[in-house]
Amino acid sequence: MKEIKQEEIIQAVKELCIQANYELPEDVQQALHHACQEEDSMLGKQTLSILEDNAMIAKTSRMPICQDTGMACLFVEIGQDVHIQGSLQEALQEGVRQGYQEGYLRKSIVDDPVFERRNTQDNTPAYIHYDIVEGNQLKIIVAPKGFGSENMSQVKMLKPSDGVEGIKDFVLKVVEEAGPNACPPMVIGVGIGGTFDYVTYLAKKAMLRKIGTHHLDKRYQQLEEELLEKINQTGIGPAGYGGKITALSLNIETYPTHIAGMPVAVSICCHVARHKEVIL
Known part of the structure; x- marks a missing residue:
């Protein structure tokens, strides 16, 4: 049975929240570059070039690619042979909280969807989807989703x-x-x-x-x-x-x-x- 400490999860999720908002995945970068070469419209080509530049500036300057840093959507695969020391749910939410605060990411979550709609000030709670799988690993994907x-x-x-x-x-x-x-x-x-x-x-x-x-x-x-x-x-x-x-x-x-x-x-x-x- 593999043991994973709550602190490891918090740190990992915090870093993922920041990285996901600062850096485009490599496949998306390549797709943007290819699209810029393939686009026939001059205005469209110029727009794609600006998007490429924006992604590079965000990565090198360590700032968000987009002002809407999204609702944190987490996809978690838990191996059957993994034991979490402490609460997994609390660790994931705390990681999001720290990531959005330390990464200076916009906080967009409101506590009540209809009436008060007060900002929670730390972008929690995150949306979390759990899957139980075979093995002794814990896989976490953080996907900030702008609205x-x-x-x-x-x-x-x-x-x-x-x-x-x-x-x-x-x-x-x-x-x-x-x-x-x-x-x-x-x-x-x-x-x-x-x-x-x-x-x-x-x-x-x-x-x-x-x-x-x-x-x-x-x-x-x-x-x-x-x-x-x-x-x-x-x-x-x-x-x-x-x-x-x-x-x-x-x-x-x-x-x-x-x-x-x-x-x-x-x-x-x-x-x-x-x-x-x-x-x-």
Whole structure:
């Protein structure tokens, strides 16, 4: 049985919160650079170049890539042979608290969603998703999610009879309605299957997948490629100024579902697809 101290988790999460807000993942940086070379629109190309420069300045100057440093979304895989000394939940929240305070990151969380809406002043509580897996490791992914793009995400309970065309129509509708509001070029995750709540998790999980990787099923891989092509034909373009690079990637995650349903969720992130991970 592997022992992991609460203090190790706090320190790791604190560092992840800061790193995720200061540094783009390597695959996203490469995708932005490639998009800048591929974009035909002069205004779109200029916009992508500015986004590249902004990411480099943030990394070298140690400041947030975007003013919206997001709601901290944590994806935690706990090995069956791991024992946490102390409270895992408290350690994760404390790590977020320290990360947002010491990293001078904007605090955006309010304690009550409807009435008081008082800022908690430390960006907690974070959203945490737990998975129990085999092994003796603790894997933590921190993905700060800004709400300019989060507000553009949608879920729909399609009927099986809607078929593949229904999925395509819904995904394109979500992207077109988002338009420039999601700060394109976007990184898009699509969840298909499961239940009303689980399909949204699938969409977020898909959004975190490395750009350039694909669903293992060739049919879904082809659907990923087709949807990305259609989205980039909408003409929305970088920052909504027009062009052919509206999205950098589109990934699909699936799960078995009920015979009477076909849940679909679309999770949109702007080009600041921030996430960092650690394995303890």
